[in-house]
Amino acid sequence: MKPQLPNVTRPGSNHTGIALHPDFAADMLQGTEEFGPTTRGGADQLAENRIRVAQISQPAGTMPPTLDVPIENLPLLDKLGARLQFERTGVRLYQALISKLDAYGTFPGGPSRADLEQIRDEEHRHLLLVQDIIEELEGDPTVVTPCANLQAVASRGLCDVLVDPRTNLIECLEAIMVAELADHESWELLATTAELMGKSDLGPRLREGERTEAEHLVKVRNWLVVASQLATKAVD
Amino acid sequence: MALRLLKERGVPIERQRFTLRELSPPTISKIDCDAWTRVRIILMNGIESNSIRFSHAAARFYGGIQQSLAIIRRVEQHQQTMINWLLPADQSPLETTIGFEQVAIEVTAALALEEPDHYLAAIYRFGLLEDFDHMYRFAALMDRVEGKDANAILQGYTDILPGRPTSVEHRHPLDDLRRPYDHTRASMLSKLHALTLVGGEHQTHDYYMTIGPMFADPSARQLYAEIASIEEQHVTQYESLCDPRESVLEKWLLHEACEAYNYWSCVESETDPRIKTIWERMLDYELGHVHHVAALFEQFERRDASEIVDSVIQTPISYEPHREFVREVLRREAGLGASGHDLVAREDEPERTRQYRARLNAKEQPSNLVAAGWRWQPGGELAIPTGLAVPAAASKVQS
Numbered sequence: 001m002k003p004q005l006p007n008v009t010r011p012g013s014n015h016t017g018i019a020l021h022p023d024f025a026a027d028m029l030q031g032t033e034e035f036g037p038t039t040r041g042g043a044d045q046l047a048e049n050r051i052r053v054a055q056i057s058q059p060a061g062t063m064p065p066t067l068d069v070p071i072e073n074l075p076l077l078d079k080l081g082a083r084l085q086f087e088r089t090g091v092r093l094y095q096a097l098i099s100k101l102d103a104y105g106t107f108p109g110g111p112s113r114a115d116l117e118q119i120r121d122e123e124h125r126h127l128l129l130v131q132d133i134i135e136e137l138e139g140d141p142t143v144v145t146p147c148a149n150l151q152a153v154a155s156r157g158l159c160d161v162l163v164d165p166r167t168n169l170i171e172c173l174e175a176i177m178v179a180e181l182a183d184h185e186s187w188e189l190l191a192t193t194a195e196l197m198g199k200s201d202l203g204p205r206l207r208e209g210e211r212t213e214a215e216h217l218v219k220v221r222n223w224l225v226v227a228s229q230l231a232t233k234a235v236d
Numbered sequence: 237m238a239l240r241l242l243k244e245r246g247v248p249i250e251r252q253r254f255t256l257r258e259l260s261p262p263t264i265s266k267i268d269c270d271a272w273t274r275v276r277i278i279l280m281n282g283i284e285s286n287s288i289r290f291s292h293a294a295a296r297f298y299g300g301i302q303q304s305l306a307i308i309r310r311v312e313q314h315q316q317t318m319i320n321w322l323l324p325a326d327q328s329p330l331e332t333t334i335g336f337e338q339v340a341i342e343v344t345a346a347l348a349l350e351e352p353d354h355y356l357a358a359i360y361r362f363g364l365l366e367d368f369d370h371m372y373r374f375a376a377l378m379d380r381v382e383g384k385d386a387n388a389i390l391q392g393y394t395d396i397l398p399g400r401p402t403s404v405e406h407r408h409p410l411d412d413l414r415r416p417y418d419h420t421r422a423s424m425l426s427k428l429h430a431l432t433l434v435g436g437e438h439q440t441h442d443y444y445m446t447i448g449p450m451f452a453d454p455s456a457r458q459l460y461a462e463i464a465s466i467e468e469q470h471v472t473q474y475e476s477l478c479d480p481r482e483s484v485l486e487k488w489l490l491h492e493a494c495e496a497y498n499y500w501s502c503v504e505s506e507t508d509p510r511i512k513t514i515w516e517r518m519l520d521y522e523l524g525h526v527h528h529v530a531a532l533f534e535q536f537e538r539r540d541a542s543e544i545v546d547s548v549i550q551t552p553i554s555y556e557p558h559r560e561f562v563r564e565v566l567r568r569e570a571g572l573g574a575s576g577h578d579l580v581a582r583e584d585e586p587e588r589t590r591q592y593r594a595r596l597n598a599k600e601q602p603s604n605l606v607a608a609g610w611r612w613q614p615g616g617e618l619a620i621p622t623g624l625a626v627p628a629a630a631s632k633v634q635s
Contacts, residue, residue: 053262060326061267088383091618096381124624131619142615144267144388152384153326159382163453 004107004168004227009234061146066139073137076197079190080134081145083209085152086183087127089159094120096162097176100169109226110169111219119216126209133202151186155179170227177220184213239500239549241493242530242542246523249307254314263324264511266331271338271391272555273511276502277322278332278339279436280518283498284316286435287491294484301485304532308525312495315518322511329447330382330456333374334389336440340367341394343436345558347429348565350551356426356477359414360433361565362572362579363470368562369399369603370463376607379616381453387614393557396612400570402603405466406596407574408588412472415577419479419486424493424547431494432553433474441467458602465596485533486544492529493545496522501552 018025063074098116106112134141144152161167161175191206264273291309295302323332341364348360375386375396386396417426441464448460482490499519506512530541573582573589610617617623 057262058265060324061265085383088616088618090383091624092381092383121624124618127618128621131615141619142385142387146267149267149326152382156328160452163381163456165454 004104004170004230007168009231059146061144061149063145064140064143069138072197073139076190076193076199077134077137077139077143078145078147079186079193080130080137080139081141081143082147082151083186083190084127084130084134084141085144085148086155086179086186087123087130089152089155090123090179090183091120091127093159093162093176093179094123096159097169097172100162100167100172103165104168106169107227107230109230110223111173115219119219122212122216126212129205129209133205151182155182170224170231173220173224173227177217177224180213180217180220184210184217187213237504239497239552241496241523241526241545241547241549244523245527246496246520246525247517248524249311249528252311252521252524254311254318259314259317260321261318261514264322264508266324266327267388270507271335271389271393272505273508274323274335274389275339275342275555276506276515277319277511278335278439279343279432280498280502280515281316281320282339282437282439283432283435283495284312284319285439285442286431287312287495288316289438290487290491294488298484300536301488301532304528305488308492308528311521311525315521318514319518322514328382329450330374330378331384331386331389333444333447334371334378334386336443337367337371337374338390338394339436340364340440341371341562342555342558343553344433345561345565346554346556347432349558349561350553351426351429352423353417353426355415356417356430358579359473359477360429361569362574363433363437363473364562365400365566365570366402366405366466366470367399368395368397368566369402369405370466372396372398372612373402373459373463373603373607375612376610377453377456377459379610379618380606381456383616383618385614385616387612395559395562397566398607399566400572402463402466403597403601404573404582404593405469406589406593407469408586408592409469409472411574411576411586411589412469413476413577414473416477416479419482422479424490424545425549427478427490428494428497430474430477431490432498434471434478435494437467437470437474441471455602455606458600459606462602483537485529485536489526489529489533489541489544492522492525496526497549498553500549501555504552505555 063078069077094116098113098120101111101113101116131141155178158175158179162172167175187206187210191203191210194202194206264277266274288309291305291312295305295309298305327335344360344364344367348357348364351357351360371386371394378384378386390396417430419427444460444464444467448457448464451457451460478487496519499515499522502515503512503519506515526545530545533539533541533544571582572579573585574580575584575586575589613619613623
């Protein structure tokens, strides 16, 4: 089993800071005095360019041309598609997190394997739940909806942290925390959207999903608090 | 409408110009575009990069044509940029990889069906089954690491099934070299097919070599390393089909003809009006290149360019599913291997390849690891209630 914290509780060989080389810093700053910018203006020019390109750009994606789906269901199907994709990825993230536990072990007050397996299984149940609801609404659960696509882009880095063999359990719990925060908020929004659309039959099922996600959030937060205390003690 | 390479003049080189803004056009939509549009974009990026690669190599050997090479190469670099920049940022490297393999499968199948030379067609079918397997392995990786279904990229046009297993595709370099066509007798179409596949495979190799280290998952890194090695084999294979006795100007003329043939095929099949306009412009530019190089060929070689590009091309590359053809090839030819120039039953492969393969596979076989027990399922293997019961690839192999 590999140790959890040595990379942050004792000095290492990080080369990124300029303070390690004050002479270099002075030389480099002197260089910027002699060789200044070649173009007037500032970062606002990037903003102007973003606005210009936005004005000629099309949406990143749209909903499919399904003829059988009542058009009023489309916004909800977009959000459901996003939860479905997030839960699919979420199961994979927890599988990766379990590998971290197997490789690095846990820590006093940290998650057990059974804890993580339970969350993984709950994410899978959410996946199946959302899949069922999409089908009930006559949608296609294999569609990558616009919201699903954007959430996948937004969470791309989380997967990178989880599957990187060099990251330990605690570092990965921090990435999972970001995922759980986003997931909980999205379930809450999804339930609200369904209720606003008058889908009263969906409300309780989606609220149940939201409650489970709230439990995940609490668990991960508690593990991270304990990990933070451990790190402090290790330094002491 | 047929393509007549020497009759249609295109745009003269001096009028082939780009602004920097044009080099970065609005992108296609990853989720709204038809998969064939993405396939064409990826292939044409490869065709252009292959021409640029050839042009640089030629410039190192032939000082007399350096100026013309430099002028046309600059235009082609800008053409390549404009095309490659059509791909959107939300299309991840792994999703783009799925697109690359769809190109390799469908374009190779289309060319194998059109190829008049039986030996060349057999080689194309041989390579096809290997890229077909790569698709399966990458799709499994995508499902098991990211929880995504590769079919969102493929759109049902291409099967996701095991082909010739990647782990048995590793061969000694001497068993990747094939018998070249005879440039004095082969049809122009055969030459253009070979060049098209060299271009497609070379960019695939280079792409995997660039993005492979960007993956965090160890299985992903290992898989890209393994498949990049096979793509290098494929470049070696397809490149060796081109007759080395062709002169540099003959080869250059064929490269330009190949680009024109491919852009023309894109024009004929494109369904996105904005992208079609780009293909039409690029075709006109390539016809201009063909004429410039044909004039150089006639000046230096004192031969008529129509000896090389005399044909009228009647049939564009077909951008349509080849599901049944690929399955039939899979049933009949998955068990093939290679011995020197020839395709043989795998059990008849030379000892050098057996030893090479055994050594390479000795410690781990990433392509087997990522796809252990994996079968494509709409929405991924987690979409069924028992999805979690499938043993994870890593635990199965490590246990």
